Amino acid sequence: MLSPGKCNIPPPTIHLLFSLFTGNSPLFYGARGRLQVASCRLHETRVNGASYCVTCRLPPATCRLPQIKIRSIRQQSNTHWRNRVEKKHEELKTRLLEINDINAATAVLSWDQTTYMPPGGAAARGRQLSTLGRLSHEKFTDPAIGHLLDDLTPWAESLPYDSDEASLIRVTRRNYEKAIKVPPMLLAAMYAHGAATYQKWTKARPENDFAGIQDDLAQTLDYSRQIADCFPGYDHIADPLIDFADQGMKAASVRQLFAELRERLVPLVQAITAHPPADDSCLRESYPEEAQLAFGREIITAYGFDFERGRQDKTHHPFMTKFSLGDVRITTRVKENDLNEALFSTLHEAGHAMYEMGINPAYEGTPLANGTSSGVHESQSRLWENLVGRSRPFWNHYYPKLQAVFPDQLGDVSQETFYRAINRVSRSLIRTDADEVTYNLHVMIRFDLELALLEGTLEIKDLPEAWNSRYESDLGIRPSSDVNGVLQDVHWYGGLIGGAFQGYTLGNIMSALFFDQAVQAHPDIPGQIEPGEFG
Numbered sequence: 001m002l003s004p005g006k007c008n009i010p011p012p013t014i015h016l017l018f019s020l021f022t023g024n025s026p027l028f029y030g031a032r033g034r035l036q037v038a039s040c041r042l043h044e045t046r047v048n049g050a051s052y053c054v055t056c057r058l059p060p061a062t063c064r065l066p067q068i069k070i071r072s073i074r075q076q077s078n079t080h081w082r083n084r085v086e087k088k089h090e091e092l093k094t095r096l097l098e099i100n101d102i103n104a105a106t107a108v109l110s111w112d113q114t115t116y117m118p119p120g121g122a123a124a125r126g127r128q129l130s131t132l133g134r135l136s137h138e139k140f141t142d143p144a145i146g147h148l149l150d151d152l153t154p155w156a157e158s159l160p161y162d163s164d165e166a167s168l169i170r171v172t173r174r175n176y177e178k179a180i181k182v183p184p185m186l187l188a189a190m191y192a193h194g195a196a197t198y199q200k201w202t203k204a205r206p207e208n209d210f211a212g213i214q215d216d217l218a219q220t221l222d223y224s225r226q227i228a229d230c231f232p233g234y235d236h237i238a239d240p241l242i243d244f245a246d247q248g249m250k251a252a253s254v255r256q257l258f259a260e261l262r263e264r265l266v267p268l269v270q271a272i273t274a275h276p277p278a279d280d281s282c283l284r285e286s287y288p289e290e291a292q293l294a295f296g297r298e299i300i301t302a303y304g305f306d307f308e309r310g311r312q313d314k315t316h317h318p319f320m321t322k323f324s325l326g327d328v329r330i331t332t333r334v335k336e337n338d339l340n341e342a343l344f345s346t347l348h349e350a351g352h353a354m355y356e357m358g359i360n361p362a363y364e365g366t367p368l369a370n371g372t373s374s375g376v377h378e379s380q381s382r383l384w385e386n387l388v389g390r391s392r393p394f395w396n397h398y399y400p401k402l403q404a405v406f407p408d409q410l411g412d413v414s415q416e417t418f419y420r421a422i423n424r425v426s427r428s429l430i431r432t433d434a435d436e437v438t439y440n441l442h443v444m445i446r447f448d449l450e451l452a453l454l455e456g457t458l459e460i461k462d463l464p465e466a467w468n469s470r471y472e473s474d475l476g477i478r479p480s481s482d483v484n485g486v487l488q489d490v491h492w493y494g495g496l497i498g499g500a501f502q503g504y505t506l507g508n509i510m511s512a513l514f515f516d517q518a519v520q521a522h523p524d525i526p527g528q529i530e531p532g533e534f535g
Contacts, residue, residue, distance in 0.1 A: 093365070100365040115315050129192065201487070205483055213493065220497055269425070285337070347384050395418070444474070444505070
């Protein structure tokens, strides 16, 4: 034990002792940046009732260490620690913003490919997307990101769980731990393959040519299995792919949910379709394309879609994409002899877009500036499309306006006839056009088929027949061609099989739950919808 005596410890080495016993260094930087030594008089101990310096054991009056007026060493150390944490936090956000910028550039190129790019640009576009995807992945899996997360995790764990800072560290670490398991070159190859396959699909579908894209789809399946194999330990090969989109969900849990739904839906569909369907011929008149789009824009503007921060374009398969919180794009497919197609896909994609537009601007450039999950995202699109957009209060306001736009087509059609037409329940082949009763059955068919593909119990060459057979057994209708069968959805032809479709039904369920809770809390919501007030 040290005893009182002459102080013979050189001041520059005192910090080593303080670090050893207190975990805090007495070194700090003065107002002019000069490294100074804290006076040990600020840390006294008592021996036999008398005060002594805790370091040199001399009485305070005779201690020869510098007499500097400073805050306590622990306070200085805490301040220094906080400054270091804040610096690392900012460095992490700076790195994430750079990665986000690369991903945004990828999104711009992907959006352009599906809207305006000439067919001749497909090969180069695939290479460009591959390069950007690889660069983004390499930057995100940089060990420096891992070191920053390691350093910041203790701090994040000391904060409230749902604080912005703790959430950023937690979500980024979750994504990072997944990303480092995927080889960059595998991801780059998938990007290039997905871009090329999508371009082939845009030709194969109208030509009813599944054979022409069959080999490409087989390669997609192989890549999808390779991605899944990067994550050992799951119960089912599809589990990691499902978890990417809907965290915590697994093939088994989705299968159980779908089995319960199917048990009730199939007899319900049979009971409804046993009666003559509603007349929807009014929707099959000739509706000029631009007038359809203009009417849809009027509605989504009232919904809250901000055209100062978004735009709408045409495409083969409707989707929403985001380049930033100030630039959110929706796309629409228009058919002149089908009023349903453009109108309700516009309302649907606007629901996705408004979810993105509502994100806190402080999250820009971080993983927090994205939807919670695929299912939650879909809940917002289905809510605005169906629970609002197909309701009686909604059309009490908008049907007279629609008649004014299309007097020749709808002037003599009653609102009740129109309402029944847009809510008609019938066996159909196209998922995106399906009614609310049969929609989930379309999703379940796709989910089951992609599980079979991933498991290896179904081969790509047998996919069209398996698709047609399931439609016949589940919906009582058989596709007459692959255009309205296995070629109809873009998802598998975009480069990945697995993890996409369960979110549609999860979102469908959540949309009903959310809307029901909203109306319980605010019973006047239907009354607000009727005059076209959605704010």
